[in-house]
Amino acid sequence: MRRLAVFLASSDGHDPAYAGLAAEVGADLARRGIGLVYGGGRTGLMGVLADAALKAGGEVIGVIPRSMIEREWAHEGVTELVVCDTMHERKAIMADRADAFAALPGGLGTLEEIFEVWSWRQLGFHAKPVGLLDVGGFWAPLLGALRGISATGFLAASTLDDLAVAPDLPGLLEALERRLGGAHRPAHGDGPAPR
Template sequence: MSLIQSVCVYCGSRTGQSPNYVQAARALGGAIAQRGLRLVYGGARIGLMGTLADATIAAGGHTLGVIPESLVAAEVAHDGLTEQRVVADMHARKFAMSEAADAFIALPGGLGTLEELFEMLTWQQLGWHTKPIGLLNVDDYYAPLDSMFDAMTAAGFVSADECNRPLIASEPDTMLHTLQNAVT
């Protein structure tokens, strides 16, 4: 695999309760732009998604938003992106995002964030891609998930190797550095 040029970030269409989530989204967007990477994300201008995109744009970065037709109004499609793709449905969105990215990061988010994350983990487990996946563990948001990975391994449903695949960091720069090292 070559160096990372595009990073897909999964995150909430809400900002969450902690201001640290918003701060992390801003910092990640800035770090993506400063490294000359393209942001690939869900295409909205609200919640952490909008914060992330706005920070990337403000730092001079390139953005690709991918949003289903049915969510253009509901998630308020971002109109300031370098590129916005409107697709038929969520399946098309996830596929387009995965194809456009060299790595994946999950910021805190809700069910959709987890669903997207787990689909990429499953595709990785099946050998459909070898792209690195990271969890930006803001305020230990993903600590319960890390514990669940341990429980799944102990119960014999997944191997320890499969559950150690998501890279975990609490700072955006560290996360990007860790992902880049995973492919070099």
């Protein structure tokens, strides 16, 4: 894995541990020689992640819509800042520049981004692995909801099993590496998840 796209909050959240996690992930990716692709922001967990990766000598590629630069949300100190026009372009560029995807704590934007790349994988538009960094059980409520959806038949069990989930970065990277390059193949009898 040369580059990992990380989706996470542009705010800080209520618990300072989230910022600590973002800093730890940024520094660890840099130490491992894995480039970071992220949303290009300078605030919240996004800024903490990028700053930590840069401080540790890592490559940081930010991708941000022009309108967000005009609001002064862009991180001007990254290795490369890719400017685009829309959120759709932003996600497509991030997907193109990364070898895998991971979500750290975040809100609507983070959920929307990770679900989109996961659904693209499930539909066969790419073979890049997708995962959740579940530190402290942050994603446990979401995973419970997904298991409930799977039990109703609207999400194939093989698709749910394809999502990499780990409580720490080394575990998540290992799980992503195992899936790297392997296109998602539903188990026999499983069609694509109904939409």
